[in-house]
Amino acid sequence: MSISPASVPQPEELPPAQSSGISFRIFLVVVAALVIGLGGLLYYVVQLENRFEQTQNSLESNLRAQGEVLERLSQRLEQAEGRDAELRGEVTVAKNRLGLTQTELQKARQITLQLAEQQKQADEQIATRLGQLQQEQVATKGALGGLSTDVVGVKGEVKTTKVELEKTQSELKRVIGDLGVQSDLVAHNRAELEQLRLRGERDYLEFDLRKSSKRQRIGPVQLELRKTDVKRQKYTLNLVADDRTIEKKDKTVFEPVQFYLEGYGQPTEVVVNKIDKDRIVGYISVPKAKETREPMKSS
Template identity: 45%
Template sequence: MGDAAYPAPPSGSGIKTAILVGAIVALLAANVYMYLQLDRVKTDMAKLRESVLTEITNLRETSSVTSQTAKRHLDSLKDELETTRRQANSMATQAKAEALKHAEQLASQIEAEQKKQQEQVASQLSQVKQSADTQIAAVNTDVTGVKSQLGMTQAELQKTVADLKKVTGDLGVQSGYIATNGKELAALKRLGERNIIEFNLGKSKQPQRVGDISLTLKKADPKRNKYTIEVLADDKITEKKDRTINEPVQFYVAKGGRLPYEIVVNQVGKDKIVGYLSTPKDQVARN
């Protein structure tokens, strides 16, 4: 069979043409798609712009409202501050007035209390003065009485001292005043020239302490008013035998100096004697 039964294969230019046509179609399709996308983007941008403008408008309105609210609140605070200041000033004025009133009340109260205390002090001083005057008068009366008694006592003492006698003791030494009874003994003590130690000595085998010496009664004869004693002084015993009442019985001790000790017996009873020991005031050891 011949060539007419089969078509001839396309040439190379036909393929190129087909490819070019396909590319053009694809390009057109891409442009259409890009156009559509661009239009869509424009629409979205317009919507976005409108939304942004709306937000800005709303924000401005909100900001305006907020500013107005803040201003009103600030004005309210300013008004409240002013009111508070006026109240504070008013309260300060009132407090000052109340403080002044209270101070005046305190001053009046203090003045009243001071006046009351002054009156009480004056009353107490008057009472004290009256009591003192009464006591002074009583003391003056007592002093007058004491002076009178003292004068009488001194006069009596002088009279009693004048009645006292000075005699020579058993050692031949002139004695001081001799008391023969209780009244004269009291006067002798008041005279104060010598130390006076009274004793009531009973008969005993053991010495009895009288002042700084010891005495032992050996014999007592009330009928003859005589007695015998032993004197223990400076570790030495001296017997004074058959002495009579109111006779100064004298002896020396080391610390008595040049003045003798004296024993005077005023009463002689059965197995006892009553009298006193007289010692020098200034006792200095003899050389």
């Protein structure tokens, strides 16, 4: 099948006026785009100029600062060189003045070595002595430790003795004797009697008297046991003093039996602290100092 030229569509032709309007609008768009592009390019160029100017100013400031630093460093270097020259001159002058020679330097080194050796020996001696002192200190500490232990033990014993002494003193009592005279402290046992001896105020003579035909001398007196009453805890005895015999009848345990010896102002006392069958045990308390003589009394 063939196509005839008459059947092919032909482009429509626009009127002249309409074609001119389209071309003008395109022109305006192109001009506007060029204006905008030129404006942006101009702004970018201005910004580049500003940045370049700022960078240039900063570089100039840095260069000026570096120049000042270099100037100061140069001045200091010149001063240092001058000072170095002065020091070199002073060293030269000092060497010339001291006149140090190689021999003198060698001698000085030898002296230094000798001093160092002597110092080393002294240090070794000091270290040895310190070791000995430390050993002695350890031994001394050990001895002090043992001594401290002993002291603690002694303190404990002293404390115990003190407690016992206070207890004994609290148990000792003064009573009225058979003559109506205030008696010395009365001991109820051997411990209390020892405490009375320690006071040193009177002499104490112990006795163990049994019933017999013979009298027993106890210090300045003679005692003769006549009888005992174990149930009632009483006894009767004769005592002989200053050639006189005095009977002490029905006396009780711990009762001070008093009598006066010639030349003594205080009474001598007999105290019995134990009564058995035909036997009494006790002590005699005699004043130490003689005073104005008083007549012998009896009860």
